[in-house]
Amino acid sequence: MTTTHLGTPPPPTTRLAAQARALTKTYGAGSAQVHALRGVDLDLPAGRFTAVMGPSGSGKSTLMHCLAGLDVPTDGAVAVAGQALHAMDDAALTRFRRDQVGFVFQAFNLLPTMTAEQNITLPAALGGRRPDPELLAQVVEVLGLADRLGHRPGELSGGQQQRVAIARALVGRPAIVFADEPTGNLDSTSSAEVLGYLRRSVRELGRTVVMVTHELEAAAYADDVVVLADGRVREHLVAPDRARLVAALAGPGATEVVR
Numbered sequence: 001m002t003t004t005h006l007g008t009p010p011p012p013t014t015r016l017a018a019q020a021r022a023l024t025k026t027y028g029a030g031s032a033q034v035h036a037l038r039g040v041d042l043d044l045p046a047g048r049f050t051a052v053m054g055p056s057g058s059g060k061s062t063l064m065h066c067l068a069g070l071d072v073p074t075d076g077a078v079a080v081a082g083q084a085l086h087a088m089d090d091a092a093l094t095r096f097r098r099d100q101v102g103f104v105f106q107a108f109n110l111l112p113t114m115t116a117e118q119n120i121t122l123p124a125a126l127g128g129r130r131p132d133p134e135l136l137a138q139v140v141e142v143l144g145l146a147d148r149l150g151h152r153p154g155e156l157s158g159g160q161q162q163r164v165a166i167a168r169a170l171v172g173r174p175a176i177v178f179a180d181e182p183t184g185n186l187d188s189t190s191s192a193e194v195l196g197y198l199r200r201s202v203r204e205l206g207r208t209v210v211m212v213t214h215e216l217e218a219a220a221y222a223d224d225v226v227v228l229a230d231g232r233v234r235e236h237l238v239a240p241d242r243a244r245l246v247a248a249l250a251g252p253g254a255t256e257v258v259r
């Protein structure tokens, strides 16, 4: 793995949002065995927007699920916000996901009968808590949802629905937000808008966002890009420019340039 410093250097950070060491995930057994992750070492700094890219089957979703405590690694270690996941039993993992992790999926997963505001505050309500009103107001403002709070999902555009889902993920003040192809269901205008808001969440609210994406245009909104290939980290690019990212995705020895 190489680390490349291009473009604007990031501010120095000592805090890590997530860390993986020799992370291995093998599915199945015998001839049906699949090595989804083959020893991933990764440090994800807090307060940055990181995209995870790589070919289909390279292990992006598996990595995200292991970091989020949704899947259990076969071997190796994961720590999020300084907490070691392998030491947790099921109840502790459930609490960890509730308190430390926010999720944004390709399908917005909003409840159709609830208003935007009720959807945003639902996870807290289910946990018997009220979200911090100041944080709620700040998140709503940063995501441009102030005049949409009383609307139901059916009365919102796709981009607005995804912004509600992002607000829901942020309002619990998670240590890290995982976004799995968050613009996969959106047209290019709404995608640009949602990606811009995700970036604002990092810049203005100081959150940490990790986004799996296939799209170069989406990755361009991120600060850093982790490129996976065949279950390993091929490169962890810090603030790459487009040419560097394209070269990393094409891989060593590639003769064709990805456009």
Ligand SMILES: Nc1ncnc2c1ncn2[C@@H]1O[C@H](COP(=O)(O)OP(=O)(O)OP(=O)(O)O)[C@@H](O)[C@H]1O
Pocket: 027, 028, 034, 035, 036, 054, 055, 056, 057, 058, 059, 060, 061, 062, 063
């Ligand atoms: N539950 C599972 N059982 C068996 N094999 C699995 C399972 N989940 C993933 N795999 C395999 O592990 C490998 C990595 O899958 P993963 O979904 O992490 O890749 P990906 O990079 O996210 O792919 P894509 O871009 O197509 O979503 C693939 O070969 C996949 O078929």
